[in-house]
Amino acid sequence: MSTWRSTLRRLQRPGIAVVSTIAAVAMVACVIVVLTIGRSHDSPRAPGDLRSYSAPPQPMWTMSPAQAAGVDPAQWSPAPQVVGVHGDRWLLTSRGGDGSRVTEVRAETGTPIWSGGLDVGLGMCAFDDAGHLGCVRRPLTATTASFGLLDDSGRFHRSADVEDTAGMVGVTDGFVLMSKVGHRVTGVGTDGSTTFSTTLTSPATLRWSDATLTAARADGGASILDAATGEQRYSCTSCTLTTYPSGVAAEIDSPDGDASSSVTLLDTAGHITATETDTALVAGPSPLPVLTGAGPTTVFADHGTYEARDLTPGSARRWRSDSTDNSKSGAQACGSMFFLPKIDRSRQILDLGSDDTVGTLAQASVNRPDTDLDQLTCLGSHGHTAIFTDTDTITAVDVARGRVSWQLPFNGTVEVVDGYLVLRQGTELSVLQPN
Numbered sequence: 001m002s003t004w005r006s007t008l009r010r011l012q013r014p015g016i017a018v019v020s021t022i023a024a025v026a027m028v029a030c031v032i033v034v035l036t037i038g039r040s041h042d043s044p045r046a047p048g049d050l051r052s053y054s055a056p057p058q059p060m061w062t063m064s065p066a067q068a069a070g071v072d073p074a075q076w077s078p079a080p081q082v083v084g085v086h087g088d089r090w091l092l093t094s095r096g097g098d099g100s101r102v103t104e105v106r107a108e109t110g111t112p113i114w115s116g117g118l119d120v121g122l123g124m125c126a127f128d129d130a131g132h133l134g135c136v137r138r139p140l141t142a143t144t145a146s147f148g149l150l151d152d153s154g155r156f157h158r159s160a161d162v163e164d165t166a167g168m169v170g171v172t173d174g175f176v177l178m179s180k181v182g183h184r185v186t187g188v189g190t191d192g193s194t195t196f197s198t199t200l201t202s203p204a205t206l207r208w209s210d211a212t213l214t215a216a217r218a219d220g221g222a223s224i225l226d227a228a229t230g231e232q233r234y235s236c237t238s239c240t241l242t243t244y245p246s247g248v249a250a251e252i253d254s255p256d257g258d259a260s261s262s263v264t265l266l267d268t269a270g271h272i273t274a275t276e277t278d279t280a281l282v283a284g285p286s287p288l289p290v291l292t293g294a295g296p297t298t299v300f301a302d303h304g305t306y307e308a309r310d311l312t313p314g315s316a317r318r319w320r321s322d323s324t325d326n327s328k329s330g331a332q333a334c335g336s337m338f339f340l341p342k343i344d345r346s347r348q349i350l351d352l353g354s355d356d357t358v359g360t361l362a363q364a365s366v367n368r369p370d371t372d373l374d375q376l377t378c379l380g381s382h383g384h385t386a387i388f389t390d391t392d393t394i395t396a397v398d399v400a401r402g403r404v405s406w407q408l409p410f411n412g413t414v415e416v417v418d419g420y421l422v423l424r425q426g427t428e429l430s431v432l433q434p435n
Contacts, residue, residue: 044085044418046245047210048285048335050380051419051434053387053396056406060420060433061110065094068429069101069117079424082417084170086127089113090417092429093124099140100124104133104154107418110431114154125150126208128170132190136165136177147175147192160192167206169213171227176213178206185215187227198230210243211268222250224270233270242281242289247273247311249289251281260295267313274309282306284333284378285416286352288318292331304328306340308352319355330374334388335381337399339373347373349386349399358384359399379416387421389414394421408432 065071068080075097084091088107093100094117101117102125118125118135123145125135135156138145145165148158163186167178174189183203187195200223204215213227222241224234239252250264263281265274280294291307304326308318321340330341337358340348347361364372376395379387384400394414398405412425421432 044210046287046335048287048333048378048380049419050335050382050385050387050416050421052382052385053421053432053434054383054385054398054405055435056408057421057432057435059430060108062428062430063092063105063110064427064429065096068092068105068112069094069103071096071101071117077427079412079427079429081424081429082415082422084125084127084133085418086129086131086133089127089131091125091127091133102135104150107420107431114152116154118150118154118156123165124168126168126170126175128172128174128190130173130190132170132173134168134170134175134188134190136162136168138164147177147188149190160188162186162188166203167215169206169208171208171213176206176227178204178215185225185230187230195228196230198225198232210245212243212248214241214243224248224266234266234272236264244289244311245287246315249281249311254295260297263289263291265289265309265311267311271313273311273313282331282333282338284339285380286333286335286338288333288352290331290333290338290352293328298328301328303343304331304341306331306338308338308355318353319350321350321355332373332378334378334386337381337386339378339386341373359402361397361399361402379414379421380419382419 063080065077065080071077071094077096080092080094082090083093090105090107091102093102099121101119103117104113105111120135120137121139123136123138127133133150135150136145136147145162146158147160147162148156150156164180165177166180169176177186177188183200185200186197189195202217202219204217207214221237222239223232225232236250236252239250242249247267252262254260260278261280262277263279264272266272276291278293278295278297279291282290282292288308293305303324305322307320310318325343327341327343332339336352338350338352340350345363348357349359351358376388376390379389384398386397386399388395392409394408396405410423410425412423414423423430
């Protein structure tokens with residue numbers, strides 16, 4: 001792995017690299033099951049809401065598995081991974097030959113809150129919204145798994161036996177587990193009591209985002225459940241759910257196998273607020289969904305249409321762009337910004353909430369493929385800076401000036417954790433310093 005000094009020498013390359021997110025968690029092609037609950041008093045940042053990275057960043061702190069959890073460096077170990085956030089507390093997991101170990105650190109310094117790492121074996125840990133740190137422990141030599149809370153010193157207090165667990169997330173005041181065998185989703189209180197138990201139609205991967213608990217199901221179906229009771233509030237097939245602070249958008253593929261789709265908009269309680277046919281979601285992290293035309297009915301259209309919607313009950317669309325010079329492809333939502341493609345391959349950059357123009361980008365040069373926005377995806381934005389990534393470079397664009405302000409090469413993956421840019425390269429995790 002190259003040093004940061006050699007990496008920074010490569011900064012300030014010309015070009016506008018607006019990029020493809022290299023998420024540490026791969027995008028799941030199957031549909032999502034959602035378990036919706038109330039929002040915490042310590043609400044997470046909105047999708048695409050970055051901290052300030054207007055200048056080239058240095059690493060704020062860097063950590064290896066040995067530093068994070070005492071994993072033997074002689075064993076092959078990937079970089080630690082951030083698996084939970086509560087305020088300034090981050091939960092890291094590291095993998096070694098004896099399974100996984102977790103440790104808790106301060107976000108701004110990487111300083112461990114308690115010494116050493118807790119060995120959870122084949123288990124895992126998560127924060128709930130109230131700040132409890134719950135864990136399922138399953139040592140490699142054990143035949144059963146146990147659930148309990150960790151105290152401020154990192155000591156595990158067992159409270160109940162549980163099924164072998166394939167996934168775990170924290171909710172309002174407790175946890176939800178996905179079993180390894182069968183398709184059982186179980187609510188667990190902080191005292192280890194079972195609050196509900198329900199069975200899905202196929203295995204699923206749990207995720208907590210935008211006050212919504214999601215489970216990517218292998219059968220391609222999707223549901224919204226009440227996390228307190230397990231009651232199903234919404235269900236669809238051949239669909240993908242995208243969560244937002246004000247609700248959920250369900251993109252439903254055509255059963256005929258053509259390129260068309262429809263979008264059903266729901267509030268945070270899982271109630272349908274609107275259904276739009278021949279419509280798709282514009283890609284990119286943002287606090288509002290942006291809709292565009294999709295399918296055979298749009299093939300003969302001579303321009304693209306885009307519409308930002310608010311999912312709060314009783315709210316109407318924020319804005320609609322139906323200009324005849326809009327391109328039908330290449331649009332991206334990017335935090336508080338929307339990159340509107342034009343037929344001449346330039347970009348008009350709009351404020352997502354109001355559609356005011358905040359900048360423009362010229363057509364990409366054919367000699368600079370890294371400036372082709374059609375090949376790149378946004379990570380998020382802050383102020384006048386939008387951040388993008390491709391397979392090996394993070395690029396910051398000053399939208400007010402219409403140019404790249406800095407670039408940072410990397411060799412690994414990049415993700416956004418609570419507004420911070422986080423790199424995982426080789427065996428090291430690095431958090432980049434905002435400025």
